[in-house]
Amino acid sequence: MTTAPAPSARDLPHPARDEIRLEGVLHALSDPVRLRIVRELAAGSDELACSHFDLPVTKSTTTHHFRVLRESGVIRQAYRGTAKLNGLRRDDLDDLFPGLLDALLAAAVRQAARLGTD
Amino acid sequence: MTTAPAPSARDLPHPARDEIRLEGVLHALSDPVRLRIVRELAAGSDELACSHFDLPVTKSTTTHHFRVLRESGVIRQAYRGTAKLNGLRRDDLDDLFPGLLDALLAAAVRQAARLGTD
Numbered sequence: 266m267t268t269a270p271a272p273s274a275r276d277l278p279h280p281a282r283d284e285i286r287l288e289g290v291l292h293a294l295s296d297p298v299r300l301r302i303v304r305e306l307a308a309g310s311d312e313l314a315c316s317h318f319d320l321p322v323t324k325s326t327t328t329h330h331f332r333v334l335r336e337s338g339v340i341r342q343a344y345r346g347t348a349k350l351n352g353l354r355r356d357d358l359d360d361l362f363p364g365l366l367d368a369l370l371a372a373a374v375r376q377a378a379r380l381g382t383d
Numbered sequence: 384m385t386t387a388p389a390p391s392a393r394d395l396p397h398p399a400r401d402e403i404r405l406e407g408v409l410h411a412l413s414d415p416v417r418l419r420i421v422r423e424l425a426a427g428s429d430e431l432a433c434s435h436f437d438l439p440v441t442k443s444t445t446t447h448h449f450r451v452l453r454e455s456g457v458i459r460q461a462y463r464g465t466a467k468l469n470g471l472r473r474d475d476l477d478d479l480f481p482g483l484l485d486a487l488l489a490a491a492v493r494q495a496a497r498l499g500t501d
Contacts, residue, residue, distance in 0.1 A: 287494045288413050295410035362493065368486035375480065376405045
């Protein structure tokens with residue numbers, strides 16, 4: 266009898282594309298900090314390290330927000346050495362929900378302009 | 384000195400258009416029951432009574448879901464006699480976030496078809 270290896274602190278489980286649910290994506294984006302992370306990821310073409318983001322929350326809260334984004338299927342995270350790199354799962358989201366990500370990003374930009382929070 | 388009247392059980396406070404926040408709208412739609420209510424409201428042109436909806440939850444949970452939708456600015460509720468009528472705030476949402484509501488509804492329809500939950 267074999268036992269599964271204990272999960273490592275470096276395990277980063279991701280939902281497969283067909284496990285991604287709209288409700289989970291919307292929940293992930295219903296927080297202003299997570300919405301801001303997604304906007305920054307969408308603005309560039311590169312993966313970004315967690316440490317790149319200058320967020321008004323503690324390090325452990327930052328880790329939590331990235332985990333919610335990963336577990337809902339919005340971002341992909343991978344270790345490169347000791348850094349955790351983050352990228353938007355744009356292909357998966359566009360395939361599942363065509364046009365949705367762009368509409369959400371446009372709405373976030375528009376609101377930030379309206380409220381002067383950019 | 385005057386005091387404000389006690390809030391009545393029939394008070395139904397709504398956010399003004401410019402108080403509606405994207406994060407609140409996404410939170411409201413991040414629940415499968417609330418997403419279903421919004422899809423039904425979007426499918427017709429009429430306001431619908433809460434009792435119209437055949438939802439797999441208790442009456443008090445139903446009331447809670449409608450309140451979340453109202454307080455986030457997604458729906459408008461008004462009493463007609465003893466019935467509470469519900470309508471989507473499509474004009475307000477389209478004005479604040481052009482294209483978002485349609486993209487969200489299309490994503491919900493597409494997911495329901497994919498998962499066979501319609």
